[in-house]
Amino acid sequence: MITQGRLMKNLLIAIFLIIISPFINATEQQPDYIEYQNETLRLSTGWGHPSPLEDYYSVNKIKYPFKSWHTANYRGHIATWAIEDDQLFLKEVTTSKGRLKPGELNIQSKIRLSKTPPYKAKRTETTPTRDSSLVLADWFNGVIDASRIIQTEEKWEYLGSVYFYIRNGQVIKSVELTKTDYDKLYNEKEIELSDESLKEKQEMLKLNHDYISYYFRLNGDDVINYEGQHGRLATRSGFSPILAYYSNDHMKWPFNWTNKTKSGAPKGEWLIEKDKLYLTKVKLNTGTGFYEVDEKNLKLEELFSNSQSEDKVPASWLSGVFLVKFGEMVNREGFDDYSEFKVSEYVFLRVNKGNIIEAHKVEGEFNFKDIPYNTLPELTKIIDDFRVR
Numbered sequence: 001m002i003t004q005g006r007l008m009k010n011l012l013i014a015i016f017l018i019i020i021s022p023f024i025n026a027t028e029q030q031p032d033y034i035e036y037q038n039e040t041l042r043l044s045t046g047w048g049h050p051s052p053l054e055d056y057y058s059v060n061k062i063k064y065p066f067k068s069w070h071t072a073n074y075r076g077h078i079a080t081w082a083i084e085d086d087q088l089f090l091k092e093v094t095t096s097k098g099r100l101k102p103g104e105l106n107i108q109s110k111i112r113l114s115k116t117p118p119y120k121a122k123r124t125e126t127t128p129t130r131d132s133s134l135v136l137a138d139w140f141n142g143v144i145d146a147s148r149i150i151q152t153e154e155k156w157e158y159l160g161s162v163y164f165y166i167r168n169g170q171v172i173k174s175v176e177l178t179k180t181d182y183d184k185l186y187n188e189k190e191i192e193l194s195d196e197s198l199k200e201k202q203e204m205l206k207l208n209h210d211y212i213s214y215y216f217r218l219n220g221d222d223v224i225n226y227e228g229q230h231g232r233l234a235t236r237s238g239f240s241p242i243l244a245y246y247s248n249d250h251m252k253w254p255f256n257w258t259n260k261t262k263s264g265a266p267k268g269e270w271l272i273e274k275d276k277l278y279l280t281k282v283k284l285n286t287g288t289g290f291y292e293v294d295e296k297n298l299k300l301e302e303l304f305s306n307s308q309s310e311d312k313v314p315a316s317w318l319s320g321v322f323l324v325k326f327g328e329m330v331n332r333e334g335f336d337d338y339s340e341f342k343v344s345e346y347v348f349l350r351v352n353k354g355n356i357i358e359a360h361k362v363e364g365e366f367n368f369k370d371i372p373y374n375t376l377p378e379l380t381k382i383i384d385d386f387r388v389r
Helices: 005-024 052-059 179-186 188-193 196-216 241-246 377-387
Strands: 032-036 039-043 078-084 087-095 098-100 142-151 156-167 170-178 222-226 229-234 265-273 276-286 294-298 320-332 335-352 355-363
Touching (some): 052 142, 142 196, 156 179, 156 196, 170 179, 170 196, 196 265, 241 265, 241 276, 276 355, 320 377, 335 377, 355 377
Parallel strands (some): 032 078, 222 265
Antiparallel strands (some): 032 039, 078 087, 142 156, 222 229, 229 320, 276 294, 320 335, 335 355
16 A cells, blocks of 8 residues: 655656646747657656757767757757657657758667667667668666647647656656546545556656656766865766766666665765865755755765775775866845855866876866966866866
């Protein structure tokens, strides 16, 4: 018997806001589309659900090629997907250059596809050629929310959703929810009396919520203590340096959305001591609220069982260029209720296996877009190394 009725109500409210968010914003965001059982559904691609195509570039560490079209499409593309034979395929991408096949954008999977239905995947070391009409999205792991929506110029009507839980491009589970299902799940008594089918739908909603929450909290700076000052620690990827311990692979992170007991995006607190970088605290950031973050503390030994200290762990897995920001929160001009972090000083750090081998300070007003001609070559180099992706 499921007794967490109130929790489910909050979860359903959050998911419903995500579903309708494109329609209540000043500018509606254009969705991706997915073909499934002779239907074309709208694929959620907002702040809670990154497009599987955005994930392709992140996972493969390829520079994102699309530029924002306008306020109605910040991601710079509209992708068309298809579920065939319990697999997710990319069929087409509409960009500023027109409608393109995946091969024309050099989008590749690890599996070569046959050209005839039902598009059975064939294991091979050969990647698809440029004229591939379909690409198996084997880079994608997550939940897809495909909505049935009837929209006219005057109104729109939400009919329900099909959720797909996908691992390496394979559909592990699919669950369909109608408006009636949502009504039943919202009612606490109905939850207690629900059948197994409704429980399965509730579980999928929970998985979807944890997936949304993970990605919503994934990007952002960590906290660092450097030379007696508290600042922010940024990476090129935008993820916490903790995730680099797992090769920035979300599926290797033990507290991703598939962890039913404890999940969230990693956030850390760091210390530089005698030119060595240490991790001193780990938190899981969750929740989908805009004004507050739900935090759960993790003990260091939950991640580093071989650690010889309970207080700090040497960041020996970290190499590369990192950025420390010092500053303060200030009210944005003209927006008394909105504050933002204003940087007073930057420190670029070059790290080798947790050891600081270079450190360069620049003022907060430094012009990164047009670096002054008299800037020291080593400073220019470390700035470029941080910016190149």
